[in-house]
Amino acid sequence: MKILAWMLIFSISFTSAFAQTEGQDEVTPEIAKAAAGKLIFKNASLLFVQGKYQSTIEELSSIKVTRGKEEKATLGLAAYWKGVCYNRLQDFPKAIESFDRALGYDYRPADIHYEYGQALYASEKYQEAQIQFSESLKKNFKRAVSLYYIGFLSRELGDHKKAVTFFRAIEKLPADEAKDVLQAAEYQIGDIYFDQVEKSKDVFRAVETYVIPQYQRALAVNEKSNLAQPIRDRIIDLQRKYDLVLFNLRNGRPALIPPYFLRTSVEVGQDTNVTFSPTETTVSKSKQSSLFTKADFIGRYTFYKENWASLSPELRFNSTYYFNRIPEIYRNDNYLIAPALRSAYEHSLWKKPASVLLDYEFSQSERVVNADREVNPRKKFEFSSRSHAVMLGERFNYFSSGESTVRLRYRLFDSYNDATDSKTISLSAEHAVSSGSGTFLLFASYDRTRTTDEIFDTDAITARGDYIFGRSKIGTPSIGLMLTSTDPVNNRSVRGRELLLNPSARLSRLFFEKWRGNLKYDYQDNQSKDEEGFAYKKSIYSVEIEYLF
């Protein structure tokens, strides 16, 4: 009895449900199937949005096959939808089967040809894929990518002319539509050009005239994209392969790429005891601290004479400004201009790269030289000093640890104070030691300076060591220590043998590829018998921002 009652309730509710849903008195098999179909699509939708593509396929597969126009659309949608799911599951044979079936039902949503084309492409059915992408193009669906697929498939099928035509067609699309594809299309054209000229007799000229400009055109589309670097690498590879650019000198030393070096920097810091040293052999201390700022620019371009010599004109400019405006300090405000011409002759020594170096250096600086002479100083920059230097050196690889350089330098120094005009002969040696975690830089020099007024003559020995640590999370730290022992040859009784202790530390970090920030600390302790005139101690803290072009 209980069972009978339940059966009755069930049949009433079942019948009324259909009556309410469809608004008809009689439930036909077609209506029941349509309702079931709707429910399946609803379930499939819920699974699809969760990314449960296999379950979506299983749900869609439960649709019963019937006849009729509406049913054709239903089955077409189900087949298309399954194709999309199979594509996401990388099951391309089944995706192809499903898209085929959907098209058989004449179900043609805007993206079906595109999805179908992708499945055919992944299955390496290139000709069929081309047809589908052409259909996709006709429907204006993802035009840029469809054109790219067609171009790429044409290239794979050996039809280079057609490939270039389709890649070029992307250039004509609105910028917004082409933006993700244009650079790759230009690159593909470059590849096709190269394929065509690679075996020709005139390959060197053709690569230079057609192929590299095409890659450069691709690069110009977006020089900061993810593709930009591979394109640059490709250009360099070709230049190297066809000797279009000098990469190595005759002794195997790499040529500079790029051949220029440009750097500009601004430094702000605090000097705890500003010293005045206009002649380089005298010094006077202010016993006052001051904030300062320095701006520096250096530019150099290296020209190569074939693969055996180079010539590098260089220009350096810097200026310094002190914020403490007392004469003892602001007399240090200065600017310096220093052009140089450096040359190198490349050869081999001990079967390793070596270079003979010959440099000419000029510098001229201007300061507020009258600050300490006048009651009301004019704070005007005037000539302070000028120097000419010639340097002859040899850079060689004798030690396995790294490169070494020895230099002999002769310098004429012309000061605003004639008494301190001088001539200096220097002999110096440098050596770099690379270890796994960092680099040691060692430097030693002997400087013999003879001035017009012999009281200022000096003989100095300098030793300096720097260690640049490996990169860490915070940047690249380095520490250094310089010791300079100065013998005031004709003034020993007053000054004694002086010793300058100069430890320093620096932390460098690159930002945004070309910006570098430096935190610097420098301590100087100059020990002299003449404590009032020459002995001093100071610390310099500064922050520097560099831009490397």
Added chain:
Amino acid sequence: MKNLTSFLLLTLLLTSTAWAQKKVAIVKLLKGDVDALTLGKTVKLKVEDWVEEGSVVKTAEKSFVKLVFIDKSQMNIGPESEMKIEKFSDKDSGVIDLVKGKIRSQVTKDYLQVDRNKSKLFIKTANAVMGVRGTDFLISTNGQTTSTVLFEGAISFNKLENRGEVNTSRLEEIVDRGVNIQPGEFSVADKIHPLPTVPAVLNIGQREALEKNETFDADRSPGNSGSKPPEKSIVPPGLSGESVSNNTSALNTELARSGAKAPDPAPQSAEGFVKGDSIKPTNGAFLHVESGVIIAPPPGSVFDSMTNTFIPPGSVGSVSTTGDYVPPKNVEITGEGKILVATVDNNTGKSVVNETAAPPVVTKNTPVLNPGSGSVFAPPAPPAPPANFQPGGGKPGNREAPIPTNKYDSGNLAARDIQTNNQQSELKTTTRTTIITGP
């Protein structure tokens, strides 16, 4: 009086027995050999047997057991697994220690609704602890690495220093400091890194197959219809996965009609990242569940906007119908996480096997110009002595190769930052001796 005394004695005896050996779970399904070790006594389990608090349950190869706990939570223990029920009651949080193997658990929703912000069950391994606030998840450990995948609900996951910890308040504190995993995401904790990986969305095919495989069916064959998984990416060389991705406009119309709302754009990028100690694998990565090895989608993978994941091409592997990651034919990943790559020696023509480092888990989905030029399973450069290699379980040779230690090697990310040191430095004398760095 005699009856009353007997009754009291019996009651006391039963109560004390129940206190000492509290029955907490019943065996509902069993395959193969499954033992329970309780108070030093080992018994072979069978369906409808009870398992007591403090028991260690061990499953043999190709064996599996489904336990239903007193709070109606289900726990499926996979083959070659060992777990201890340290603490369990229907009122307080339980503590399970997974020594090795896999557990698939479905914790009851009613049970969870007691307090949504507290863990209702803690599962510990040698190096990690999970606070279960969700309903359906998988956890696996090989004793060194623990990986977990969440299918439904929410779980918190963190490294665990002291495995002996059973205080649930302290365990709660530990998991609170860990990562929160959302459905479809996975996380891996190993012995090297201080934190578990930031949860990332698992490969869509693997997630679905794992979710369906509640009984740990083993199948290593690829899940798709071809005899060989397709190796070619749907993304042509030069384009990115995003640019070729189709947002299925026609289906969106259908979704709208059926009332199913397409998910909102994901707040988090699908790309992986390394930020200090936090490492997030790229969304769509495969997970070798047994070892915790992560195979991230390589550059050139297509992007699926529906799931916010990249779909790796077949060249890096595929997924079996049971959700197991299937590496390419020349690659084998052991349970300990060693990756063995077979190559043919050009000189001898013989197959050689080398152990290689795990591929980076953080990949940038940048366009690839030469898809064939690199492999995520690149073997080490020098050729190794010949050895017999049988993909999928043979005895590989050349095992003396160093074991990869850094599974989360972020590959090119590190190299990108190294610039300063590589720049040539030169010493120059100016008016005073200073160091100028230049080209």
